[in-house]
Amino acid sequence: MPARNAVTSGLPTSKVRYSKLASDDDGYIDLQFKRSPPKVPYKAIALATVLFLIGTVLIVIGALLLAGYFDIQDHRDRTIPVLIIGILVFLPGFYHLRIAYYASKGYPGYSYDDIPDFDD
Numbered sequence: 840m841p842a843r844n845a846v847t848s849g850l851p852t853s854k855v856r857y858s859k860l861a862s863d864d865d866g867y868i869d870l871q872f873k874r875s876p877p878k879v880p881y882k883a884i885a886l887a888t889v890l891f892l893i894g895t896v897l898i899v900i901g902a903l904l905l906a907g908y909f910d911i912q913d914h915r916d917r918t919i920p921v922l923i924i925g926i927l928v929f930l931p932g933f934y935h936l937r938i939a940y941y942a943s944k945g946y947p948g949y950s951y952d953d954i955p956d957f958d959d
Contacts (some may be wrong), residue, residue, distance in 0.1 A: 840875025846854065849872075853921070859907050873889040875950065876948060877951045877952070878940070878951065878956075880920060880942055880951055880955075880957070881950055882953050882956075882957045883954045883956055883957055884935070884936070884939045884954070886957075887931070887932045887934075887935035887936045887939065887954075888930070888936065890928050890929070890931055890932030890935075891929060891930075891932030891933055891936055892932075893925075893929075893932075894925050894926070894928035894929025894932055894933075895925075895929060896925070897922075897924055897928060898925035898926060898929055899925075899927075900921055900925070901918055901919075901921035901922030901925050902916075902922065904918040904921060905918045905919070912921055924937065926943055938953050938954055939951070939954060942954075
C-alpha cells in the first residue's frame with residue numbers, strides 16, 4: 840500500500856524543510872474580530888412600514904364604524920373583523936419598525952439582524 844503523504848508526494852522527506860512558528864504569533868489576526876458595518880434590510884423595513892400604515896388605517900376605520908360615525912345599517916357585523924384584521928396587521932409592522940428605529944439609534948440589544956431579511 841502506498842504512503843498517504845500528499846504534501847511530499849514525489850519528494851524525499853529529507854528535502855522538506857520545516858520552520859518553527861514565532862513565539863508571539865497566536866494564529867489570530869485582528870480582522871477576525873472586527874465587525875462589519877450592519878447591513879440595513881431596506882425591503883423588510885419598507886414592508887413593515889406598509890403593514891403599519893395599513894393596520895393603522897384599518898384600526899381607525901374599525902373604530903369609527905364601531906363608534907357609529909359611519910351610518911351603516913346593513914353590515915354592522917363587519918366592524919369587529921375590520922378591527923381584528925387591523926390589529927393583526929398593525930402589530931408586526933409596529934414591532935419591526937420599533938426594532939429598526941432602535942437599531943438605527945444604536946441602542947444596546949437592538950440590531951438589524953433581528954429583522955428578517957428578504958434578500959435572495
